[in-house]
Amino acid sequence: MTLELRRLVAGYRTGPVLHDVSLDVEEREFVSVLGVSGSGKTTLLRTVAGLHRPDSGRIVLGGRDVTGLAPERRRIGLVPQEGALFGHLTVAQNVGFGLRGGRWPTRSRPARIAALLDLVGLADHGRRMPHELSGGQRQRVALARALAPEPDLVLLDEPFAALDSTLRAGLRDQVRAVLRESGTAAVLITHDQDEALSLSDRVAVLSGGRIVQTGTPRELYRSPRTGWLARFLGDALLLPGRTDGTLVSTPLGRHEHAATDPGEVTVVVRPEQLALSADDAYDGPAAVVDRIAYFGHDQVVHLTLPGGDSARARVGAGVDLTPGARVRVRLTGPVHLVGTGT
Amino acid sequence: MAAAAAIPLGYLVVRVADAGADRAWQALWRERTWELAVNSAVLVGLVSAGCLVLGVALAWLLTRADLPARRLWWVLASLPLAMPSYVAAFAWLATWPGIHGLWPLTAVMVLACLPYVTLPTMAAFRLADQGLSDVARTLGRGAAGTFLTVTLPQVLPAALAGTLLAALYTLSDFGAVSLFRYEAYTWAVHAAYQGTFDRTLAAVMALVLAVLALLVVLAERAARRRAGRGAVATVRTTAPAAPVRLGRAGTVAALVAMTALAAASLAFPLTVLAGRLAAATRVEIDWAGLGESALSTVTLSTAGALLTVVLALPIAHLAARRRTRTVAALEGVSYLGHALPGIVVGLSLVFFSLRVVPGLYQSAAVLCFAYAVLFLPKAIGATRAAVERTPPAVEEVARTLGRSALRTWAGVTLRHAAPGVAAAALLVAVTAMKELPATLLLRPTGVDTLATELWQRTAVGAYGAATPAALALVLVAAVPAWLLSRPERIRR
Numbered sequence: 001m002t003l004e005l006r007r008l009v010a011g012y013r014t015g016p017v018l019h020d021v022s023l024d025v026e027e028r029e030f031v032s033v034l035g036v037s038g039s040g041k042t043t044l045l046r047t048v049a050g051l052h053r054p055d056s057g058r059i060v061l062g063g064r065d066v067t068g069l070a071p072e073r074r075r076i077g078l079v080p081q082e083g084a085l086f087g088h089l090t091v092a093q094n095v096g097f098g099l100r101g102g103r104w105p106t107r108s109r110p111a112r113i114a115a116l117l118d119l120v121g122l123a124d125h126g127r128r129m130p131h132e133l134s135g136g137q138r139q140r141v142a143l144a145r146a147l148a149p150e151p152d153l154v155l156l157d158e159p160f161a162a163l164d165s166t167l168r169a170g171l172r173d174q175v176r177a178v179l180r181e182s183g184t185a186a187v188l189i190t191h192d193q194d195e196a197l198s199l200s201d202r203v204a205v206l207s208g209g210r211i212v213q214t215g216t217p218r219e220l221y222r223s224p225r226t227g228w229l230a231r232f233l234g235d236a237l238l239l240p241g242r243t244d245g246t247l248v249s250t251p252l253g254r255h256e257h258a259a260t261d262p263g264e265v266t267v268v269v270r271p272e273q274l275a276l277s278a279d280d281a282y283d284g285p286a287a288v289v290d291r292i293a294y295f296g297h298d299q300v301v302h303l304t305l306p307g308g309d310s311a312r313a314r315v316g317a318g319v320d321l322t323p324g325a326r327v328r329v330r331l332t333g334p335v336h337l338v339g340t341g342t
Numbered sequence: 343m344a345a346a347a348a349i350p351l352g353y354l355v356v357r358v359a360d361a362g363a364d365r366a367w368q369a370l371w372r373e374r375t376w377e378l379a380v381n382s383a384v385l386v387g388l389v390s391a392g393c394l395v396l397g398v399a400l401a402w403l404l405t406r407a408d409l410p411a412r413r414l415w416w417v418l419a420s421l422p423l424a425m426p427s428y429v430a431a432f433a434w435l436a437t438w439p440g441i442h443g444l445w446p447l448t449a450v451m452v453l454a455c456l457p458y459v460t461l462p463t464m465a466a467f468r469l470a471d472q473g474l475s476d477v478a479r480t481l482g483r484g485a486a487g488t489f490l491t492v493t494l495p496q497v498l499p500a501a502l503a504g505t506l507l508a509a510l511y512t513l514s515d516f517g518a519v520s521l522f523r524y525e526a527y528t529w530a531v532h533a534a535y536q537g538t539f540d541r542t543l544a545a546v547m548a549l550v551l552a553v554l555a556l557l558v559v560l561a562e563r564a565a566r567r568r569a570g571r572g573a574v575a576t577v578r579t580t581a582p583a584a585p586v587r588l589g590r591a592g593t594v595a596a597l598v599a600m601t602a603l604a605a606a607s608l609a610f611p612l613t614v615l616a617g618r619l620a621a622a623t624r625v626e627i628d629w630a631g632l633g634e635s636a637l638s639t640v641t642l643s644t645a646g647a648l649l650t651v652v653l654a655l656p657i658a659h660l661a662a663r664r665r666t667r668t669v670a671a672l673e674g675v676s677y678l679g680h681a682l683p684g685i686v687v688g689l690s691l692v693f694f695s696l697r698v699v700p701g702l703y704q705s706a707a708v709l710c711f712a713y714a715v716l717f718l719p720k721a722i723g724a725t726r727a728a729v730e731r732t733p734p735a736v737e738e739v740a741r742t743l744g745r746s747a748l749r750t751w752a753g754v755t756l757r758h759a760a761p762g763v764a765a766a767a768l769l770v771a772v773t774a775m776k777e778l779p780a781t782l783l784l785r786p787t788g789v790d791t792l793a794t795e796l797w798q799r800t801a802v803g804a805y806g807a808a809t810p811a812a813l814a815l816v817l818v819a820a821v822p823a824w825l826l827s828r829p830e831r832i833r834r
Contacts, residue, residue, distance in 0.1 A: 046476075049476065049479075049480055050479070050480070051476050051479065051480075070479070070484065070485075071476070071479035071480050072479050072480070072481070072482045072483055072484055072487075073482075074480070076480055077480055077481070078476060078477050078480040080473040080476065080477060081473070082473075084471060084473035084474050084476075084477050086474060086478075086492060086495075087496075088495045088496075097478065097481050097491075098480075098481030098482050100482055101482070142477075145477070145481070146477075146480070146481075148481075149481060149482060151480075155480075
């Protein structure tokens with residue numbers, strides 16, 4: 001185990017922001033903490049880094065209790081938003097900033113700096129000043145700087161938020177690859193669920209200062225614990241239903257689900273679980289197409305269901321539909337249930 | 343407009359050249375010249391070092407430490423701007439007539455110049471990126487190491503710019519220097535002008551003084567270039583830092599130190615002046631004369647401020663909007679006044695008006711012009727920042743909505759910039775009120791401002807008679823200084 005957070009409580013004069021947060025990060029693992037702004041994710045990051053003192057709870061890093069330790073003695077790297085490079089130092093000096101003391105004798109430093117710049121693909125940029133770099137390059141330097149002293153853990157604070165979307169995707173992959181290669185465990189703080197799901201080994205969802213669910217991206221997307229989580233992690237249609245324990249009846253028909261107690265439930269339907277047919281090929285309920293958002297690789301069809309509820313179906317780009325058309329809707333695969341009222 | 347700023351220095355060179363190389367060399371190579379230059383350099387060095395160290399420490403306390411009544415301390419830290427150094431010097435001398443020479447003078451000048459360093463450094467501390475300090479901590483630097491390697495480089499450019507102002511103020515200071523009978527260069531220039539009829543000597547000495555001032559400017563530029571690389575490109579990434587808790591002992595020590603500073607720079611001089619005034623009521627106060635001096639002080643400084651702002655607006659607009667080499671050069675020339683001591687500008691304008699426009703010699707017009715030359719940089723700085731507050735895109739939108747370029751500028755840009763322009767005018771006015779050497783040389787015959795009256799009375803040892811003028815000056819100058827120092831202005 002690399003990082004163990006045990007019942008952390010932290011806050012400011014105005015009151016606690018984190019309530020009883022516990023989280024584990026395994027060796028070499030990449031964990032995302034996903035939350036909306038104000039959920040406490042920045043406070044969590046600052047507390048783990050040692051920049052904010054928790055009111056109670058313990059932070060254990062590689063078996064050492066670091067709860068009361070100053071940030072400079074924790075061996076936790078930090079990659080802040082927009083990099084926060086030292087503007088008065090060159091790229092190489094930035095990367096070498098943390099290489100001090102007996103662990104890094106002066107002679108060993110240039111090679112270490114070169115190796116890291118090479119790792120992030122900026123081998124020939126060592127003499128540049130930070131303001132001469134693009135946004136993505138700055139983030140890579142910030143990552144190299146954080147990794148240089150071989151920390152036990154790296155914290156990434158929304159490092160991709162300020163970049164435009166095309167650059168973001170490429171940089172995410174690069175950062176993930178660099179971290180995999182260096183074998184360093186990492187915690188990514190983000191509000192972007194696509195980012196969290198696509199990058200992480202595991203995701204922890206933080207809401208109102210509490211971790212509401214932790215799991216692999218697959219577990220979270222398929223089996224969210226509440227309706228709120230289902231919607232937060234992706235597009236979801238929440239339908240009322242009644243189950244006999246293994247089959248649930250909804251306005252869209254009867255569907256299988258993992259065994260549970262019979263009774264009133266809420267059914268989570270993902271848009272990609274809905275199939276549409278314009279020529280009555282299915283015998284499902286009929287719906288009316290309101291409008292279509294076409295993305296090229298697929299399209300999202302906004303529908304009005306018989307009961308008046310609206311729904312969205314994500315279908316292949318090959319299906320030709322026009323607003324106003326009547327379609328048959330079929331729900332495929334087993335569904336996920338959450339309790340009513342969530 | 344920028345050419346106006348170059349007149350004094352240019353004319354001084356012409357005047358010296360006219361006198362002939364021999365006489366100029368003769369005047370320059372006196373042993374006395376170098377003795378005086380060394381005196382000035384020592385004074386400037388001590389005051390600059392004192393202001394830099396104290397100013398950065400004070401700015402840190404005022405922005406980062408968790409102190410009670412912060413706003414009160416902010417105001418107290420900026421109010422010494424309203425206290426002319428010679429008034430403070432007068433207060434010390436009036437209490438202990440025996441103190442003279444370098445060390446008391448240094449203390450008085452540091453107290454007077456401290457806000458020049460404290461105010462910009464406070465702003466820099468507030469803008470300094472806390473994210474950088476956080477990263478440095480996670481990379482293994484302690485709190486002190488982080489301050490030295492990361493925070494200090496971020497505030498140093500601002501602190502150095504402030505120190506430059508303090509150094510130039512000290513180099514060109516005339517009142518305090520002559521009251522403490524310290525043989526600095528300004529004092530000697532004035533003595534050469536008044537005491538002998540050898541105007542060439544005065545002109546040569548003024549030129550040397552100008553060169554000294556330019557050297558200070560160049561030194562600051564070099565230092566700032568080295569320190570200032572960090573000022574570029576960093577984007578602020580996190581919320582402002584939480585205030586540092588000093589603990590009980592630390593808080594008490596900080597409060598005691600700041601109280602002592604405020605006492606020495608504000609409370610003590612004001613108390614002495616008030617006490618003197620109470621004692622002087624037995625002596626007849628010349629209310630009419632005092633009122634007349636106050637009126638001419640306000641009139642002259644207001645006229646000077648208006649002229650300065652009118653000259654500054656086009657330069658500031660160009661500097662904010664078009665970054666070409668020509669504009670940069672223009673702006674650079676306008677900053678000459680920054681480096682030229684008041685006595686140099688005063689003296690050169692005496693020569694200039696006598697030779698070129700004799701009709702204007704010793705008229706209010708020449709004095710206002712001198713104020714404009716001296717304080718143009720202050721006005722440009724403030725005005726330029728104000729113009730930059732209007733994004734060019736807003737002007738472009740106004741143009742697409744059918745406004746002409748001129749109407750856009752007047753109706754949009756100037757409207758936005760108005761508070762900044764007003765602040766620039768206030769700043770110039772308060773500085774002009776306190777200005778002594780140029781006013782002394784150029785004031786219209788028979789007209790006295792509060793500053794010249796105070797100086798004349800003190801010079802002959804009439805401390806009691808000088809008090810009303812000193813007090814009136816501080817009161818008059820405190821109004822615009824207070825307006826400028828309101829906390830919301832500092833915080834911005």
